[in-house]
Amino acid sequence: MPANLPPEARVKLAKYSEAKTVEDKIKALEEFISSVPKHKGTENLMLWARRRLAELREELELRKRKKVGGGGPQYFIEKAGAAQVVMLGPPSVGxxxxxxxxxxxxxxxxPFPFTTKLPTPGMLVYEDLQFQLVDTPALIVEDPESSFNNRVIGLARNADALILVFSFDMPDLENSVSMVLEMLDDRGIVVSKSKGLVKIKKSRGVEGVRVIGHGRLVDSTEEDLRRLLASYRIYNAIIEVEGEVSLDDVEASILTSRVYKPTIILINKADIAEGIAETLERVSRIAPKDVPVIPVSAASGRGLEGLGGLVFKMLNIIRVYTKSPNKEPDPRPLIVKRGATVIEVAEMVHERLAGNFKYAKVWGRSVKFPGQRVGSDHVVEDGDIVEIHSY
Ligand SMILES: Nc1nc2c(ncn2[C@@H]2O[C@H](COP(=O)(O)OP(=O)(O)O)[C@@H](O)[C@H]2O)c(=O)[nH]1
Ligand SMILES: [Mg+2]
Incomplete structure (x- = not known):
């Protein structure tokens, strides 16, 4: 998407990304849209900008209604538990x-489509964790631009992970899967890390442009990247790169703030399906490699016993149990990213504990023997018990 935006439009876009309130974002985006020259190269960008504007207007509208009537439809679901997982898909798939x-x-x-009118949460128990699972009104696959879709996509954007639901009895299952995947991608929701992903973090403490992550720039140097970012008034940022990424991808991610959501696909109604293996094979071919496709049945429960475990795995989180010397570990786990170190655990418990860190004793999978003494950069594993000693 080489949009080749004029400097004026770049400045407007920078204003949009700096805007804090919904009202300011709407205003900045409107100004941006009117400053973009309309031609082939800016088509995608304009499509995205108009969609984003529609989403923002919707958000503002919902908020106003809630304020005035008090009882307007509640579309936003407050997060609860270890993570919020939003289920989405076409009507009547279960x-x-x-x-x-x-x-x-x-x-x-x-049996009637569009029965679910509002998002509905429930808690999914997995061992000593609970995940909030959110049921949503159906996506209208035939009309991707529908404002109903905006709301559901808004929920997805706010989630920690996604479950896309389809069913074996859909007349055009593969097409539906493609269309939902496309709808998400078009709206900046990335369900796979294999495609190459750029994340731009403009944190206050950062000086200059720093590139991190497991991916790499394929067609440019870091100097080119710096120049591009500077044209968007981005001078201080951490650029996280996954997979192979081109300068166009970087620009797209400035323009469209793409977000990665770990995702699984469930194909429901396995109880009434025939030729499950072949269907799965075909759907798996459409889905990105790192998005599992799983046959389930809400009627019989098949495949759903493992849902908690699957969600836990896709979130890439682990549990750590902290303890004080000579006391039992806290039964409520701390949730940390896989790969986290002891000092990050200390930070979560208390800033002071991290600041005065001396050493930690660890029981569990990450150590050779129980109660082993480790330093601040020791990487913890799921289930570890950590006892932090400070000065
Ligand atoms: N045979 C079968 N029917 C199901 C299953 N799950 C849901 N259904 C039926 O499919 C219809 C739609 O279910 P619903 O949960 O309302 O779908 P939603 O619109 O996706 O929320 C209902 O008639 C359900 O009884 C399943 O696993 N097997
Ligand atoms: Mg429903």
Missing amino acids: KSSILARVTNAKPEIS
Whole structure:
């Protein structure tokens, strides 16, 4: 997407990304749209900008309604538990039935499409963790630009992970899967890290442009990257790069703030399906490699016993149990990113504990013997018990 924006448009876009309130964002985006020259190279960008504007207007509208009437439809779901996982998919595939099967929520289930009108949360228990699973109104696959889709996509954007639900009895299953994947991608929700992903973090403490991550720039040097970012008034930022990334990808991510959401695909109604293996094979071919495709049945429970474990795995998190000397470990785990170190655990407990860190004793998978003494950069594993000693 080489948009070749004039400097004026770049400045407007920078204003948009700096805007804090929904109102300011709307205003900045409107100004940006009117400053972009309309031609082939800016088509995608304009499509994105108009969609984003529609989403923002919707958000503002919902907020106003809530303020005025008090009881407007509640579209935003407050996060609870270790992570929020949003389920989305076409009508009547069994999203609500899955929520009812794996959580204690009691959503309305019916053979009629569009029964679910509002997002509905339930808690999915996995060992000593709970994940918040959110059922959503159906996506309208035939009309990707529909404002109903905006709201559901808004929920997805705010989630920690996604579950895309389809069913074996859909007349055009593969096409539906492609269309939903495309709809997400078009709106800047990336479900796979294999494609190459750029994340731009403009943190206050950062000086200059720093590139991190496991990926690499394929067609440019870091100097080119710096120049591009400077044209968007980005001088201080951490650029996280996954997979192979071109300068165009970097520009797209400035323009469209793409976000990665770990994702799994469930194909429901396995109880009434025939030729499951072949269908799975075909769907897996459409889905990115790192998005698992799993046959389930809300009716029989098949495949859903493992859902908690799958969610835990896709979130790439681990549990750490802290303890004080001569005391039992806290039964409530701390949730940290896989790869976190002892000092990061200390930071989560208390800033002071991290500041005065001396050493830690660790029990569990990351050490050779129970109670082993480790330094601040020791990497913890799921289930570890950590006792931090400070000055
Ligand atoms: N055979 C079968 N029917 C199901 C299954 N899950 C849901 N259904 C039926 O499919 C219809 C739509 O279910 P619902 O959960 O409301 O779908 P939603 O629109 O995606 O929330 C209802 O008639 C359900 O009884 C399943 O695993 N197997
Ligand atoms: Mg439903």
